[in-house]
Amino acid sequence: MAATIYEVAALAGVSPATVSRVLNGAAVSPGYAAKVREAATALNFRPNRTARTLRRQSSEIIALIIPDIENPFYTALARGVEDRALAAGYSVVLCNTDDQHDKEARYLDIAISEQMAGVVLAPASARTDIDALLARNTPVVTVDRSTHGHAVDAVLMDNTDGGRAATSALYDEGFLRVACITGPRDVETADQRADGWREVFTAHSPRVKAENYLRRANYRVDGGRAAMADLMRMRRPPDAVFVANNLMSVGALQHLLSIDMEPPAIGLASLGDLPFTTWQKKGVTVLPWPGRRLGLTAADLLLSRIGGDHGPARTIITRGSDEDDPTG
């Protein structure tokens, strides 16, 4: 059914090798080249990438592995990766891990066994194991989060600084007790953002045990809502809260509205834009968290590795407050 280069060759009156050369832009006499192209369209020929990949030992596909496809931060990141990759002639396939190591391992395996050109990975946790990829010299760039014990390029945000900046902003507005809702226990970004918060909190309330005002949730809307509710049930509730990611901020805000505590009656600072927000009133502080930019940068690094760059591993850290040109 599907035509091969043999059939194209036969129709064009040349050898399969010549057809291949035409397809790959090698030197072929114009006459033959034309004939081949004609034959190819006549037969509706599509090169078999599987065979090509097998022979070449590498495909032209980049895997982008992310923990939560429903989080707009990661879809923005995906757009960034896509834009650069497509421009460079690579295609991007997206793989969603749901923050589960088994799903993630499965997709990492696929990246290997499909001989993908490279992988942009936002790891489920620092324990994610990419040795198998590296053993096969598949370029890997981690983004948003890093992995332990691997010398690979990483494109990260300055999470500690983000926590500090957002928390400070609330104190600067005059709030007196800023709580923190951060992410799950074994996710490094969650710890770092909380670290930044703790530093500022402790400076303002040296006598108060910071941990009392710290909550951990799942980086999703429901988690933020529950954590916010929990904080408000405290004997002495905070008068402001730093929420460590976009979705949990939505949840936190939802809870606050439900109990009629609209910001700025209570302070709220979010790391990352509230997606699709219909929130009009001022009172919510947002620290930009440029997913698309991260994706662009990660793709650039990956493409340079695919291109043969064997220099030492690079780590690029961006501060949320640095954001200048969001369209970058």
Added chain:
Amino acid sequence: MAATIYEVAALAGVSPATVSRVLNGAAVSPGYAAKVREAATALNFRPNRTARTLRRQSSEIIALIIPDIENPFYTALARGVEDRALAAGYSVVLCNTDDQHDKEARYLDIAISEQMAGVVLAPASARTDIDALLARNTPVVTVDRSTHGHAVDAVLMDNTDGGRAATSALYDEGFLRVACITGPRDVETADQRADGWREVFTAHSPRVKAENYLRRANYRVDGGRAAMADLMRMRRPPDAVFVANNLMSVGALQHLLSIDMEPPAIGLASLGDLPFTTWQKKGVTVLPWPGRRLGLTAADLLLSRIGGDHGPARTIITRGSDEDDPTG
């Protein structure tokens, strides 16, 4: 670097065929099987899927091609497809077309030339051409939208009914002039949703030219905002609006809040949940638009086709108002 079944075979003292049999669960004596597995782990062997696909003429990967990865409706749909596919032993790769036919064509080509097991496709428009896929007997299921002139399975929402139901709901609430913001011109869902609206609108305002109260936008937030603004600038603005998708509803609501016209001062009905909404007040009517359910169904159909079902093409149409078990 990467071990092959030949090396595993050598280490285990068997033939490559036996290794393959162990890997694929064919009948092999337990002793050999154990030895093979041992050798495989010792060499950190990963089967080369490229070679397998080339030989078998089909991979175990399903492509899911969607027009807008940033729309939560499609990411929910993706989750549905994923859940079913992973359970059946297939992996899902997501491809984002941005509603652009060239990007879409590229991914369709890849699906062919990577010999993917099947494709779940939400077409950029009805003009999307899937003949090449069908010519190669790659199972295709379209979802959310259909394509013209192809006899393939389709999983659709009843868009006309949705438009009718949402519009009627507004009139039932007592609004007198319900405008409509629908999607782009060449997207069938946009026309159908508008058709449903037009029917109800005309019944209530037989003298008024319906088209005056119809706006088309891009199914995204900015489009909804602009269209809403445009409607409100009319000499005789509507007192309610039916918005044909989730993201445009967000945009419309944003505009209304910005001019201090909070629902229910003006009526707003949305086809599909407002994503990540922080909108508390009542006054927005939401017709469920179950993306995940669509994904589950589409995957089921596709898997049955992959499994060899050659029956006539099926079209499954769901009504938004039918929604019973959103967790499906």
Added chain:
DNA sequence: TTGTAAGCGTTATCAT
């Protein structure tokens, strides 16, 4: 049950 060997559709090497 196990092994041998052909073949999947390319690309790349080597002659010519």
Added chain:
DNA sequence: ATGATAACGCTTACAA
């Protein structure tokens, strides 16, 4: 510039 041919790593008749 072009063609013949081996090779990529696996699966699957077919034989034993």
